[in-house]
Amino acid sequence: MAEPVTEIDVRFSAPGARATSWAAARAALESAQLSWLSTVRADGRPHVTPLVSVWVDDAAFFCTGPQEQKAVNLAGNPHVVLTTGRDTWDRGLDVMVEGAAVRVTDQELLTRLAAAWRARWDGSWRYAVGDGGFHHEGGDGPVHVYEIRAAKVLAFGKGANAFTHTRHRPNLR
Template sequence: MSANDPEVRFDERFSDPGAGATPWETVREVLESAQLFWITTVRSDGRPHVTPLVAVWLDGQLHFTTGSEEQKAVNLDRNRQVALATGCNHWDRGLDVVVEGLAERVTARPALERLAAAWTTKWNGEWRFRVTAEGFAHQDGGEALVFAVRPAKVLAFAKGGFGQTAYRFDGDRTAEPRT
């Protein structure tokens, strides 16, 4: 296992007999190809805020954008803990994936340029951004902050042969497996 590979734990309590851990490569492919994620942030009064968004998996991190006045940006100003989920709405097939971690602003121009190119490529040019000093600008001129989430924990829920697998990364390896 390399330093970048997650620690993998299969949870038999929430899995069908005979099921096995979902390989990290399969989970990573879902993160790379997913067109929609649901992000959960926390409001100042502790209530969750959940909203859909598009994201890009690049360099082992999940990246997303938000306007500076949007609720998720306001929430992230106070609490950077997030969960991003993707999957399908079928109970008996597919793979649902949840990424937990801290959202960090991305402001370095080389990173922003790579991310802008990744967004353009992933959506065949439908999501185009211009790099600015603060993040991105949309084609229509609207500004967007850019965030990266380096996973602390990723959960994969296989369906139709149910299996639950947890992947822990660097900073979260001392914790006992919880789901």
Template sequence: MTDHEPHTRLDTRYSDETATATPWPRAEALLAEAELFWISTVRPDGRPHVTPLLAVWSSGALHFCTGPGERKARNLERNAHVTLTTGTNTWDKGYDLVVEGEAVRVTDDRRLRELAAAWEAKYGAVWHFEVRNGHFHHGSGNALVFAVAPRTVFGFGKGEPFGQTRWRFG
């Protein structure tokens, strides 16, 4: 996944004069701590689809899961480009992040067990997954797991000073 430092730039067009670029380790910490994300995918007819979900930051990528019949999974079959967002619903405090990348299916059971442990550590026992045959299993259903290594991330510092940082990978 993402194993190198990105190119970091403060966009002065959208930042206060006193703002500085947010360091990537701070953005990574915010991604790891965030409880809720919104994923944007593209429907077969080109219309956007947006829905909330849980995600885990691990090994330089955001990971999420979804049932194979859910709209986002069906959208990803045709177009793997996604945007994941997280932050606060306030204007003048907090920090928002927008992660752009490609959703890649994770099927290795060893890696899935690591991710299942990370899910449970972050969200509690209600999110306990068994792993078999390249899927998460929970109750009577199974879920596909995807990794999104960022290509570009945008960070929006809100409050004094307002600032917009962009991190580019690759």
């Protein structure tokens, strides 16, 4: 989501606060060690789970086994929210990516994503690419990979006199 339209919501921001820049929101997504993915079950109930994700080419990516609850949910409803941030109310930045999760099967992109996972976590997340997804190196598989096609990214800045509610939307011009 290169250079989105950025708007501050003054209703939920401190007086005089400035919008969180896209660069700051993107940096939070790029550096997050943990995110939480919210999906919707077939009966409408929410499902939230922690996971590791990567931000590559201005998009969020995550992966899951095809039998895991989030994959089952995505088969019926692709709408998700990926959340990251701090567990403090008075400092830091919380960022949410809202959009549709679309399965990635392109071999070249999967290879780049596997390298991103490996580099991001000092080799702790090692995937081999094949059969339209990932396999754990030396282990089981398959692992489905998803891209979140962002409809909007919300950034919530926290701090004394700096509470902000910023919306970043794709620039559709």
